[in-house]
Amino acid sequence: MKLSDILNEKSSLWIFGYGSLVWRPDFKYSRSKVGYVNGYSRRFWHGDNFHRGTDQMLGRVVTLVEDDDACTWGVAYEVRGQEIEESLKYLNIRENVMGGYETKLIEFKPRGEDGSVLALVYIATSDNPIYLGPASSEEIAVQIAVSSGKSGHNIEYLLRLAEFMRLSCPEVHDEHLFAIEAAALSLLSFLIG
Template structure:
Protein backbone atom coordinates (compact mmCIF):
# COMPACT_ATOMS: atom_id res chain seq x y z
CA UNK A 1 0.00 0.00 0.00
CA UNK A 2 1.31 3.43 -0.93
CA UNK A 3 1.70 5.93 1.95
CA UNK A 4 -0.82 8.28 0.40
CA UNK A 5 -3.41 5.52 0.05
CA UNK A 6 -3.09 4.60 3.72
CA UNK A 7 -4.00 8.10 4.99
CA UNK A 8 -6.85 8.78 2.63
CA UNK A 9 -10.05 8.37 4.57
CA UNK A 10 -13.66 9.07 3.78
CA UNK A 11 -13.36 12.73 3.01
CA UNK A 12 -10.48 13.84 5.20
CA UNK A 13 -6.70 13.70 5.36
CA UNK A 14 -4.15 14.91 7.92
CA UNK A 15 -0.81 16.37 6.77
CA UNK A 16 2.06 16.89 9.22
CA UNK A 17 4.46 19.79 8.72
CA UNK A 18 7.74 20.30 10.56
CA UNK A 19 9.55 22.85 8.38
CA UNK A 20 8.13 25.77 6.39
CA UNK A 21 4.69 24.14 6.49
CA UNK A 22 4.32 25.16 10.15
CA UNK A 23 4.17 28.84 9.21
CA UNK A 24 3.40 28.81 5.50
CA UNK A 25 1.14 25.89 4.55
CA UNK A 26 -0.08 27.64 1.38
CA UNK A 27 -2.96 25.20 0.89
CA UNK A 28 -6.57 25.08 1.99
CA UNK A 29 -7.27 23.25 5.25
CA UNK A 30 -10.14 22.89 7.71
CA UNK A 31 -8.21 23.01 10.98
CA UNK A 32 -4.74 22.59 12.44
CA UNK A 33 -3.28 21.04 15.58
CA UNK A 34 0.13 21.50 17.19
CA UNK A 35 1.74 18.24 18.27
CA UNK A 36 4.54 15.79 17.61
CA UNK A 37 5.58 12.53 16.02
CA UNK A 38 7.87 9.96 17.61
CA UNK A 39 10.86 8.17 16.13
CA UNK A 40 12.25 11.08 14.12
CA UNK A 41 14.56 14.04 14.70
CA UNK A 42 14.51 17.24 12.64
CA UNK A 43 17.80 18.04 10.94
CA UNK A 44 18.95 20.69 8.46
CA UNK A 45 20.49 18.07 6.23
CA UNK A 46 18.52 18.53 3.01
CA UNK A 47 19.40 20.85 0.15
CA UNK A 48 17.10 23.34 -1.56
CA UNK A 49 17.96 24.74 -4.98
CA UNK A 50 14.72 26.61 -5.62
CA UNK A 51 12.87 28.14 -2.67
CA UNK A 52 15.73 29.18 -0.36
CA UNK A 53 18.78 28.56 -2.51
CA UNK A 54 19.88 27.92 -6.08
CA UNK A 55 22.02 25.50 -8.08
CA UNK A 56 25.24 27.32 -7.22
CA UNK A 57 24.42 27.77 -3.53
CA UNK A 58 21.99 25.13 -2.24
CA UNK A 59 20.17 26.17 0.91
CA UNK A 60 19.86 24.04 4.04
CA UNK A 61 16.30 23.03 4.95
CA UNK A 62 14.80 20.51 7.34
CA UNK A 63 14.13 16.85 6.87
CA UNK A 64 13.41 14.00 9.29
CA UNK A 65 15.98 11.42 10.32
CA UNK A 66 14.87 8.20 11.99
CA UNK A 67 15.80 8.07 15.67
CA UNK A 68 13.87 5.90 18.11
CA UNK A 69 14.64 8.17 21.07
CA UNK A 70 13.52 11.43 19.44
CA UNK A 71 10.32 13.25 18.64
CA UNK A 72 9.64 16.16 16.31
CA UNK A 73 7.13 18.92 16.95
CA UNK A 74 5.11 20.63 14.25
CA UNK A 75 1.59 21.19 12.95
CA UNK A 76 -0.90 18.72 11.50
CA UNK A 77 -3.46 20.12 9.06
CA UNK A 78 -6.79 18.51 8.31
CA UNK A 79 -7.90 18.82 4.69
CA UNK A 80 -11.37 17.64 3.79
CA UNK A 81 -13.50 16.76 0.80
CA UNK A 82 -12.83 19.15 -2.09
CA UNK A 83 -9.69 20.53 -0.37
CA UNK A 84 -7.81 17.24 -0.66
CA UNK A 85 -7.06 17.14 -4.37
CA UNK A 86 -5.96 20.76 -4.61
CA UNK A 87 -3.86 20.58 -1.46
CA UNK A 88 -2.06 17.45 -2.58
CA UNK A 89 -1.39 18.92 -6.01
CA UNK A 90 0.24 21.98 -4.44
CA UNK A 91 2.25 19.87 -1.99
CA UNK A 92 3.38 17.46 -4.70
CA UNK A 93 4.85 20.36 -6.66
CA UNK A 94 6.29 22.11 -3.61
CA UNK A 95 7.66 19.13 -1.70
CA UNK A 96 8.18 16.32 -4.23
CA UNK A 97 8.86 17.86 -7.64
CA UNK A 98 10.81 20.93 -6.48
CA UNK A 99 11.85 19.75 -3.02
CA UNK A 100 12.83 16.14 -3.60
CA UNK A 101 10.80 14.76 -0.69
CA UNK A 102 8.92 11.47 -0.55
CA UNK A 103 5.75 10.69 1.40
CA UNK A 104 5.42 8.51 4.47
CA UNK A 105 2.71 7.98 7.06
CA UNK A 106 3.26 8.71 10.74
CA UNK A 107 1.30 8.73 13.99
CA UNK A 108 0.71 12.32 15.06
CA UNK A 109 0.04 13.05 18.73
CA UNK A 110 -1.76 16.38 19.38
CA UNK A 111 -0.48 18.62 22.16
CA UNK A 112 -4.01 19.31 23.33
CA UNK A 113 -4.97 17.00 26.16
CA UNK A 114 -7.68 14.44 25.53
CA UNK A 115 -6.98 14.25 21.81
CA UNK A 116 -6.21 10.84 20.35
CA UNK A 117 -3.39 10.05 17.94
CA UNK A 118 -3.98 10.65 14.24
CA UNK A 119 -2.52 9.05 11.13
CA UNK A 120 -0.88 11.74 9.02
CA UNK A 121 0.98 12.16 5.75
CA UNK A 122 4.49 13.58 6.03
CA UNK A 123 7.14 14.58 3.49
CA UNK A 124 10.68 13.34 4.15
CA UNK A 125 13.92 13.80 2.16
CA UNK A 126 16.18 10.76 2.31
CA UNK A 127 19.90 10.32 1.72
CA UNK A 128 19.38 8.90 -1.78
CA UNK A 129 18.02 12.25 -2.97
CA UNK A 130 20.45 14.07 -5.33
CA UNK A 131 20.22 17.29 -3.31
CA UNK A 132 20.50 15.68 0.12
CA UNK A 133 23.45 17.41 1.82
CA UNK A 134 23.85 15.26 4.91
CA UNK A 135 25.25 16.06 8.35
CA UNK A 136 27.61 18.92 9.11
CA UNK A 137 28.64 20.93 12.14
CA UNK A 138 26.42 23.73 13.43
CA UNK A 139 29.04 26.23 12.31
CA UNK A 140 29.16 24.82 8.79
CA UNK A 141 25.38 24.66 8.45
CA UNK A 142 24.99 28.23 9.72
CA UNK A 143 27.66 29.53 7.34
CA UNK A 144 25.86 27.91 4.41
CA UNK A 145 22.45 29.23 5.45
CA UNK A 146 23.85 32.75 5.83
CA UNK A 147 24.81 32.92 2.15
CA UNK A 148 21.72 31.40 0.50
CA UNK A 149 18.51 32.82 -0.93
CA UNK A 150 15.97 31.61 -3.46
CA UNK A 151 12.64 32.35 -5.08
CA UNK A 152 10.76 32.77 -1.79
CA UNK A 153 13.43 34.55 0.21
CA UNK A 154 16.57 34.17 2.29
CA UNK A 155 17.47 30.88 3.93
CA UNK A 156 17.73 32.64 7.30
CA UNK A 157 13.99 33.40 7.22
CA UNK A 158 13.27 29.68 7.08
CA UNK A 159 15.34 29.11 10.23
CA UNK A 160 14.07 32.12 12.19
CA UNK A 161 10.41 31.47 11.50
CA UNK A 162 10.69 27.81 12.40
CA UNK A 163 12.45 28.68 15.66
CA UNK A 164 9.81 31.30 16.43
CA UNK A 165 7.06 28.73 15.92
CA UNK A 166 8.72 26.47 18.47
CA UNK A 167 8.98 29.27 21.03
CA UNK A 168 5.38 30.38 20.58
CA UNK A 169 3.63 27.03 20.40
CA UNK A 170 6.03 24.59 22.07
CA UNK A 171 7.83 26.71 24.70
CA UNK A 172 8.55 23.68 26.87
CA UNK A 173 10.46 21.90 24.07
CA UNK A 174 14.21 22.39 23.69
CA UNK A 175 15.11 21.79 20.04
CA UNK A 176 18.89 21.99 20.41
CA UNK A 177 19.70 21.45 16.73
CA UNK A 178 17.31 24.15 15.51
CA UNK A 179 18.09 26.73 18.19
CA UNK A 180 21.85 26.30 17.95
CA UNK A 181 21.71 26.86 14.19
CA UNK A 182 19.47 29.89 14.61
CA UNK A 183 21.86 31.38 17.17
CA UNK A 184 24.90 30.76 14.97
CA UNK A 185 23.21 32.27 11.91
CA UNK A 186 22.08 35.40 13.76
CA UNK A 187 25.57 35.83 15.20
CA UNK A 188 27.01 35.81 11.68
CA UNK A 189 24.67 38.60 10.59
CA UNK A 190 25.20 40.66 13.72
CA UNK A 191 28.98 40.33 13.50
CA UNK A 192 29.05 41.25 9.82
CA UNK A 193 26.37 43.94 9.86
CA UNK A 194 24.29 41.95 7.39
CA UNK A 195 20.56 41.92 6.74
CA UNK A 196 18.13 42.15 9.62
CA UNK A 197 16.18 39.05 10.60
CA UNK A 198 12.63 38.97 9.18
CA UNK A 199 9.76 40.48 11.14
CA UNK A 200 8.55 37.72 13.42
CA UNK A 201 5.09 39.18 14.09
CA UNK A 202 1.98 37.61 12.58
CA UNK A 203 3.92 34.91 10.77
CA UNK A 204 2.13 31.79 11.90
CA UNK A 205 -1.12 30.12 10.86
CA UNK A 206 -4.01 29.80 13.28
CA UNK A 207 -2.69 26.67 14.93
CA UNK A 208 -4.67 25.38 17.87
Protein backbone atom coordinates (compact mmCIF):
# COMPACT_ATOMS: atom_id res chain seq x y z
CA MET A 1 0.00 0.00 0.00
CA LYS A 2 1.29 3.48 -0.92
CA LEU A 3 1.88 6.19 1.66
CA SER A 4 -0.73 8.40 -0.03
CA ASP A 5 -3.35 5.63 0.29
CA ILE A 6 -2.60 5.19 3.99
CA LEU A 7 -2.85 8.93 4.61
CA ASN A 8 -6.15 9.21 2.73
CA GLU A 9 -7.70 6.61 5.03
CA LYS A 10 -6.71 8.35 8.28
CA SER A 11 -8.75 10.79 10.35
CA SER A 12 -5.63 11.57 12.37
CA LEU A 13 -1.92 11.31 11.69
CA TRP A 14 1.12 11.27 13.95
CA ILE A 15 4.25 13.07 12.71
CA PHE A 16 7.58 12.24 14.40
CA GLY A 17 10.18 14.96 14.81
CA TYR A 18 13.76 14.26 15.88
CA GLY A 19 15.51 17.47 14.76
CA SER A 20 14.16 21.02 14.65
CA LEU A 21 10.59 19.74 14.81
CA VAL A 22 11.11 18.95 18.51
CA TRP A 23 11.19 22.67 19.36
CA ARG A 24 9.66 24.30 16.28
CA PRO A 25 6.94 22.27 14.60
CA ASP A 26 5.33 25.38 13.00
CA PHE A 27 2.13 23.51 12.15
CA LYS A 28 -1.15 23.02 14.01
CA TYR A 29 -1.48 19.83 16.00
CA SER A 30 -3.94 18.40 18.52
CA ARG A 31 -1.43 16.97 20.98
CA SER A 32 2.20 15.90 21.26
CA LYS A 33 4.06 13.10 23.01
CA VAL A 34 7.73 12.52 23.76
CA GLY A 35 8.87 9.05 22.79
CA TYR A 36 11.11 7.10 20.48
CA VAL A 37 11.46 5.01 17.35
CA ASN A 38 13.48 1.79 17.31
CA GLY A 39 15.93 0.72 14.62
CA TYR A 40 17.34 4.18 13.86
CA SER A 41 20.19 6.41 15.04
CA ARG A 42 20.06 10.21 14.79
CA ARG A 43 23.10 11.47 12.89
CA PHE A 44 24.37 14.91 11.78
CA TRP A 45 25.05 13.52 8.33
CA HIS A 46 22.76 15.65 6.18
CA GLY A 47 23.81 18.91 4.57
CA ASP A 48 21.60 21.98 4.72
CA ASN A 49 21.85 24.77 2.17
CA PHE A 50 18.74 26.71 3.23
CA HIS A 51 17.72 26.65 6.92
CA ARG A 52 21.15 26.29 8.58
CA GLY A 53 23.60 26.77 5.73
CA THR A 54 24.09 28.02 2.19
CA ASP A 55 25.25 26.55 -1.11
CA GLN A 56 28.72 27.97 -0.38
CA MET A 57 28.82 26.75 3.24
CA LEU A 58 26.56 23.78 3.96
CA GLY A 59 25.29 23.42 7.50
CA ARG A 60 24.78 20.03 9.13
CA VAL A 61 21.41 18.80 10.35
CA VAL A 62 20.19 15.43 11.54
CA THR A 63 18.71 12.53 9.69
CA LEU A 64 17.90 8.98 10.74
CA VAL A 65 20.18 6.11 9.81
CA GLU A 66 19.01 2.50 10.04
CA ASP A 67 20.60 0.86 13.06
CA ASP A 68 18.97 -2.29 14.45
CA ASP A 69 20.32 -1.82 17.98
CA ALA A 70 19.45 1.86 18.38
CA CYS A 71 16.51 4.07 19.17
CA THR A 72 15.98 7.78 18.58
CA TRP A 73 14.02 10.01 20.92
CA GLY A 74 11.92 12.92 19.77
CA VAL A 75 8.37 14.25 19.71
CA ALA A 76 5.35 12.95 17.82
CA TYR A 77 2.55 15.37 16.98
CA GLU A 78 -0.99 14.26 16.29
CA VAL A 79 -2.76 16.19 13.54
CA ARG A 80 -6.47 15.71 12.80
CA GLY A 81 -8.93 16.47 10.03
CA GLN A 82 -7.96 19.53 8.00
CA GLU A 83 -4.77 19.86 10.03
CA ILE A 84 -3.42 16.80 8.19
CA GLU A 85 -3.47 18.36 4.73
CA GLU A 86 -2.26 21.75 5.97
CA SER A 87 0.56 20.21 7.99
CA LEU A 88 1.71 17.98 5.15
CA LYS A 89 1.70 20.88 2.67
CA TYR A 90 3.89 22.88 5.04
CA LEU A 91 6.21 19.98 5.90
CA ASN A 92 6.59 18.90 2.28
CA ILE A 93 8.01 22.34 1.52
CA ARG A 94 10.09 22.58 4.72
CA GLU A 95 11.45 19.03 4.68
CA ASN A 96 11.17 17.68 1.12
CA VAL A 97 11.60 20.68 -1.18
CA MET A 98 14.07 22.69 0.94
CA GLY A 99 15.51 19.88 3.04
CA GLY A 100 15.76 16.91 0.69
CA TYR A 101 14.01 14.44 2.98
CA GLU A 102 11.80 11.50 2.05
CA THR A 103 8.77 10.30 4.01
CA LYS A 104 8.21 6.97 5.69
CA LEU A 105 5.75 5.52 8.22
CA ILE A 106 7.44 3.97 11.26
CA GLU A 107 6.39 2.74 14.69
CA PHE A 108 6.55 5.41 17.42
CA LYS A 109 6.45 4.46 21.11
CA PRO A 110 5.30 7.21 23.51
CA ARG A 111 7.22 7.33 26.79
CA GLY A 112 5.44 5.64 29.67
CA GLU A 113 2.68 4.11 27.55
CA ASP A 114 2.00 0.60 26.37
CA GLY A 115 1.63 0.19 22.64
CA SER A 116 2.70 2.32 19.73
CA VAL A 117 1.35 4.31 16.80
CA LEU A 118 2.47 4.64 13.20
CA ALA A 119 4.07 8.01 12.64
CA LEU A 120 5.17 9.81 9.52
CA VAL A 121 8.86 10.65 9.57
CA TYR A 122 11.15 12.58 7.21
CA ILE A 123 14.50 10.91 6.49
CA ALA A 124 17.36 12.16 4.32
CA THR A 125 19.14 9.38 2.45
CA SER A 126 22.64 9.07 1.06
CA ASP A 127 21.44 9.53 -2.53
CA ASN A 128 20.54 13.15 -1.78
CA PRO A 129 22.99 15.56 -3.48
CA ILE A 130 23.67 17.47 -0.22
CA TYR A 131 23.97 14.38 1.98
CA LEU A 132 27.35 14.67 3.74
CA GLY A 133 27.66 11.35 5.54
CA PRO A 134 29.84 10.45 8.50
CA ALA A 135 32.68 12.56 9.89
CA SER A 136 34.36 12.91 13.25
CA SER A 137 32.62 14.86 16.01
CA GLU A 138 35.30 17.55 15.68
CA GLU A 139 34.85 17.90 11.89
CA ILE A 140 31.08 18.11 12.25
CA ALA A 141 31.43 20.65 15.08
CA VAL A 142 33.68 22.90 12.97
CA GLN A 143 31.20 22.83 10.09
CA ILE A 144 28.31 23.60 12.45
CA ALA A 145 30.22 26.41 14.17
CA VAL A 146 30.74 28.36 10.94
CA SER A 147 27.42 27.77 9.16
CA SER A 148 24.16 29.70 9.16
CA GLY A 149 21.12 29.98 6.93
CA LYS A 150 17.63 31.49 6.68
CA SER A 151 16.48 29.92 9.99
CA GLY A 152 19.57 30.98 11.93
CA HIS A 153 22.98 29.76 12.98
CA ASN A 154 23.72 26.06 12.78
CA ILE A 155 25.09 26.06 16.33
CA GLU A 156 21.64 27.13 17.58
CA TYR A 157 20.16 24.02 15.96
CA LEU A 158 22.74 21.81 17.68
CA LEU A 159 22.32 23.43 21.11
CA ARG A 160 18.51 23.42 20.98
CA LEU A 161 18.48 19.73 20.10
CA ALA A 162 20.87 18.92 22.97
CA GLU A 163 18.75 21.04 25.33
CA PHE A 164 15.59 19.19 24.26
CA MET A 165 17.24 15.86 25.04
CA ARG A 166 18.43 17.01 28.47
CA LEU A 167 15.07 18.53 29.46
CA SER A 168 12.64 16.05 27.87
CA CYS A 169 14.64 12.81 27.95
CA PRO A 170 17.15 13.23 30.81
CA GLU A 171 17.57 9.47 31.17
CA VAL A 172 18.76 9.11 27.55
CA HIS A 173 22.38 9.66 26.50
CA ASP A 174 22.63 10.50 22.79
CA GLU A 175 26.36 9.91 22.40
CA HIS A 176 26.61 11.29 18.84
CA LEU A 177 24.71 14.48 19.67
CA PHE A 178 26.48 15.18 22.95
CA ALA A 179 29.95 14.50 21.51
CA ILE A 180 29.35 17.05 18.75
CA GLU A 181 27.92 19.54 21.26
CA ALA A 182 31.02 19.15 23.48
CA ALA A 183 33.35 19.59 20.50
CA ALA A 184 31.45 22.69 19.31
CA LEU A 185 31.42 24.29 22.78
CA SER A 186 35.13 23.57 23.16
CA LEU A 187 35.82 25.17 19.79
CA LEU A 188 33.74 28.24 20.62
CA SER A 189 35.42 28.55 24.00
CA PHE A 190 38.82 28.43 22.30
CA LEU A 191 37.81 31.05 19.71
CA ILE A 192 36.25 33.41 22.26
CA GLY A 193 38.80 32.77 25.03
